[in-house]
Amino acid sequence: xxxxxxxxxxxxxxxxxxxxxxxxxxxxxxxxxxxxxxxxxxxxxxxxxxxxxxxxxxxxxxxxxxxxxxxxxxxxxxxxxxxxxxxxxxxxxxxxxxxxxxxxxxxxxxxxxx
Amino acid sequence: xxxxxxxxxxxxxxxxxxxxxxxxxxxxxxxxxxxxxxxxxxxxxxxxxxxxxxxxxxxxxxxxxxxxxxxxxxxxxxxxxxxxxxxxxxxxxxxxxxxxxxxxxxxxxxxxxx
DNA sequence: TATATTTGCTTGCAATATTTAGCAAACCGA
DNA sequence: TCGGTTTGCTAAATATTGCAAGCAAATATA
Numbered sequence: 362x363x364x365x366x367x368x369x370x371x372x373x374x375x376x377x378x379x380x381x382x383x384x385x386x387x388x389x390x391x392x393x394x395x396x397x398x399x400x401x402x403x404x405x406x407x408x409x410x411x412x413x414x415x416x417x418x419x420x421x422x423x424x425x426x427x428x429x430x431x432x433x434x435x436x437x438x439x440x441x442x443x444x445x446x447x448x449x450x451x452x453x454x455x456x457x458x459x460x461x462x463x464x465x466x467x468x469x470x471x472x473x474x475x
Numbered sequence: 476x477x478x479x480x481x482x483x484x485x486x487x488x489x490x491x492x493x494x495x496x497x498x499x500x501x502x503x504x505x506x507x508x509x510x511x512x513x514x515x516x517x518x519x520x521x522x523x524x525x526x527x528x529x530x531x532x533x534x535x536x537x538x539x540x541x542x543x544x545x546x547x548x549x550x551x552x553x554x555x556x557x558x559x560x561x562x563x564x565x566x567x568x569x570x571x572x573x574x575x576x577x578x579x580x581x582x583x584x585x586x587x588x589x
Numbered sequence: 590t591a592t593a594t595t596t597g598c599t600t601g602c603a604a605t606a607t608t609t610a611g612c613a614a615a616c617c618g619a
Numbered sequence: 620t621c622g623g624t625t626t627g628c629t630a631a632a633t634a635t636t637g638c639a640a641g642c643a644a645a646t647a648t649a
Contacts, residue, residue, distance in 0.1 A: 380597060393637050395598055403635065407521060411545035422547050431525035433536050433547060494627065507607050509628055520606065 365427050366400035368457075371464035372417040373398070377471060387412040404428050479541050480514035486531040487512070501526040518542050 373383060373394075380391035389409055396402050405413075410424040426432045487497055487508075494505035503523055510516050519527075524538040540546045 379595080381595080390638050391596085392598075392600095392639075396637085399598080402637090404520075406636065407539070407544040409637085420547075421545065425521070425547075430521040431535060433534075493625080495625080504608055505626085506609080506628075506630095510607090513628085516606070517604095518606080523607085 364400050366398045366402075368427065368461055368464075369394075369413070370398040371461055372413075372419065375464050375467045375471070376417060378416075383413075383416060386416050389413070404430065478514050480512045480516075482541065483508075483527070484512040486527075486533065490531060492530075497527075497530060500530050503527070518544070 373380075380394050383389070383394055384391040387409075389412060393402070393409075397405055405428060407425065407430070410428065411421050414421040414424050422432055487494075494508050497503070497508055498505040501523075503526060507516070507523075511519055519542060521539065521544070524542065525535050528535040528538050536546065
């Protein structure tokens with residue numbers, strides 16, 4: 362994924378969190394988070410990814426792979442799909458683009474009732 | 476491990492390789508390898524570790540852990556019960572209603588084009 | 590309306606990963 | 620002995636991560 366900034370933004374918004382909320386929980390500056398989401402960061406450190414993975418509830422491996430780090434080779438298929446495994450199980454593989462749209466739609470769902 | 480420089484040097488010497496041989500195979504400068512082995516580098520990048528792990532025949536995970544990166548949790552249990560779609564793994568718990576909407580939206584996405 | 594707070598963002602800045610260039614000592618064949 | 624090569628190393632330069640500070644627009648509150 363070349364521009365994973367949108368992906369991180371979608372994750373945060375799906376949780377309805379502000380940059381400063383994530384800043385507090387992850388101990389990562391909102392400034393840096395902003396740059397990350399706007400595509401100005403190439404490869405955030407594994408430590409940063411680990412913190413974000415816990416807050417957003419996604420797997421650390423998935424984020425590592427997303428930003429282009431080598432990933433431990435074990436069950437290549439299952440690993441790369443670890444986050445989408447259940448949906449894939451029912452409706453087939455989900456592309457990165459589709460995944461992003463789904464996350465954005467989830468955010469929409471959660472906000473429309475307010 | 477605070478001084479893993481010695482560890483990297485031991486790995487290389489165990490294989491009877493020179494800095495420049497490793498440089499060629501890993502595409503990492505001999506200068507940097509020298510600094511790495513003398514403890515002047517704090518955290519070599521995952522990509523560099525991956526290359527070295529292949530040349531030295533040790534596991535990528537081991538090197539990642541050695542230099543202090545967060546390690547991937549493996550004992551995580553798969554939360555998706557049979558038939559139950561679980562994006563929860565990614566974005567936290569989602570309700571049955573949300574799940575249904577996401578699936579419908581996915582279908583919409585896939586039929587939308589052309 | 591006016592003031593205060595929130596929110597996303599940009600701008601320098603420090604730290605550090607990694608490279609290029611090159612040095613000095615050891616090694617090696619003629 | 621001697622010119623060439625190998626080997627490990629250092630210094631300077633470049634690139635990127637991540638932060639502190641602060642700004643502008645939106646939003647909340649009086």
